Amino acid sequence: MNDDLLVKYLLNTTTSAENTQVEAWLREKDENRRYYEHFQLIWKESRQLAATSTVDENEAWKRFQKRVGADDNTAKIIPITPAKQNGFAPLLRIAAIIVVLLGAGTLWLLLRDQKTVISASQLAVNSTLPDGSSITLNKDSKLTYASAKNVREVALTGEAFFDVAKDVNKPFIIKVNDITIKVLGTSFNVKNHNNTTSVIVESGAVEVSRGNEVLQLKQNERAIIDARQSIQKQSSTDELYNYYRTQSFVCNNTPLWQLVELMNEVYGTNIIIADSTKRDIEINSTFSTKSLDETLRVIGLTYQIEVTKTNSQILLK
Secondary structure, X not given: XXXXXXXXXXXXXXXXXXXXXXXXXXXXXXXXXXXHHHHHHHHHHHHHHXXXXXXXXXXXXXXXXXXXXXXXXXXXXXXXXXXXOOOOOXXXXXXXXXXXXXXXXXXXXXXXOOEEEEEEOOOOEEEEOOOOOEEEEOOOEEEEEEOOOOOOEEEEEOEEEEEOOOOOOOOEEEEEOOEEEEEOOOEEEEEEEOOEEEEEEEEOEEEEEEOOEEEEXXXXXXXXXXXXXXXXXXXXXXXXXXXXXXOEEEEEEEEHHHHHHHHHHHHOOOEEEOOHHHOOOEEEEEEEOOOXXXXXXXXXXXXXXXXXXXXXXXXXX
């Protein structure tokens, strides 16, 4: 989408065909809508500043070029002519007004304080963050992040899988209560449930910290952080945590109790392993998350487990 067309749209000077084009683009993706909202914020702020500013914008832009280290060999300074009453100011003029007239950090400050919240209620949600990192947010979860592209810090409630865009100069930081997770570029899963946080690294490396405790994790390692204990590191070979992305419970030597615990969480059921000798049976199979009844039927037939349903419980014995 051309930024000039968005400016025309903001000024209500677009044609009917252009209106249709912009509105179709806004409906196409959530990322497009967020970009427009950020663009709209910058545009409104710039117009307010332009209306009251008496500073020469050409000189402001020259000072900006000098501040960021530009010279004749790296950038050509184009004189900025005042906008006509019925026209629109070039985006270069917006940058000169916002960034220079009120200081180089003004635009960053405007966007830094703008927060975007992604929520997932009944279904998992996929989204792309401003820095290019992609996430899958599990149901009953929430992610809050700054709207500015160069602010790589998010706050998570619930569970999410992150595929972080690499930036060696700016780590990606996730806050989960009093826990901080820092990465440069990797993929991993973070889950906070019942006062326990787990981090599973799928690729790359992750740093997990709480207070003075710092732990480094690499591929196929997991950190368990309980409020009452220090951070624990474990190996992680199962793929069960991926269920909300793959729509499958993938069990590789997964103990029955662990699968049951997850199914209770996913389906809101009360499955109880009534026979303690069955608790640690290793499950090696893949089940679709679409049908609890089918999963229980296969478990019962494969592992000689009797499944009994009552009004409020499902007993495995």
